[in-house]
Amino acid sequence: MFLSALLDIGTGYGIAALGAGLAALGAGVGIGRIGGDAVQAMARQPEAMNDLRANMILTAALVEGAAFFAMVVGLLVVLK
């Protein structure tokens, strides 16, 4: 039944959208934690702010990379 749902174009779009949404959820949690902890760390140690900011952006970019994988897969399903 699941397979036939996948073959149905409309459902395929829906599942692609769901996949993109789930990826965004995961990345959102990840980036939220990075941002929150980085701000906390900056508040505790304002003198290390530049270092922290660079690492924050870098880690956020890495989390984002994972989300983009999911997004690209979702996009490939839709654009097939």
Add this chain to the structure above:
Amino acid sequence: MIRATFLAFATLLAGVLCAQHEPASEVAHATEAHGEHAGEVEGFNAGKLIMSHIADEHGWHIAGDISLPLPVILYDTRSGLHMFSSARFEHGHAAYDGYMLHDGAIKAVDAAGTIDEAGSKAIWDISITKNVVSLFLVMIALVLVFTSVARAYTKRAGQAPKGLQSFMEPIILFVRDDVAKGAIGEHKYQRFMPYLLTIFFVILFANLIGLIPFFPGGATLTGNIAITLTLALFTFVIVTVNGNKNYWKHIFAMPGVPKWVLVILTPVEILGMFLKPFVLMIRLFANMAAGHIIALSFFSLIFVFGATSAVAGYGVSVVSLAFTIFMTFLELLVAFIQAYVFTFLSALYIGGAMEDHHEHKESIV
């Protein structure tokens, strides 16, 4: 594919022109995702509109019915080289010289106008497309800016920077001090500065030119996966060529782990070697493409609502325009951040391949 190779070569040229000592010089072979098909929607097709803005084109649409035709260069394995203007295709409505534009890709057609699939496979499309022109623009901008800045340094040696020079200096110093020195190390970073600066400014300029909504801009170079693949490939080659004994030892025989673990670990490490540039490629491509898709989606909302009623269209346009402007500003930030991230990760990978300490440094990824 040939077109992508051409793009790669042009990128290389841009790199060589603005930094004389490019460490790697190779021509990348890239497969290009070709001919995207938009999902079918009734009436106003937002998906199709957005995809045609994201995708590469033969000819540059400017406004309304005005578009800039670009040269089509084809190498047909059966009949040799063909060169003509893309205006001959009349936006996909007409066939010319036995070729036709079909969904953005050039196909061979017979006299009756039906597509000859076997013949289409014999075509190597090396046209100057929208993205190639955009790449040339980036190249010209880079050469102009950096020759002027370089000349200012020789002319005004020992004096305070002035004009364009003082605008670029902090950015160049940022790449040197925060990116190269931190990631590669005080002693070895200098060799890689030309590459890192080149890649940073190519990405930055391409991102910014892509943000300009009207003619010379609009083509998001970094939203094309062939371009980002080429850039990532440069990093991959530099990392692989500069990898020292330690680097290879950590891949093929990770020290300090039991022998049987290596059976699992070595394939993972080898995969990781390719995965790093692959993620670099996807990250830049997806970031730029997604940003433009979102901005255009907000914009398309006007017409989606406008199709139901004119009042709804006008009402939504206020909100939609505000969101589009917000997205554009966000993209401005992303343009810098992605250039920074790409350069920083490249520098980290290069630094990681060259470090010869015995103690294990924490490495990200």
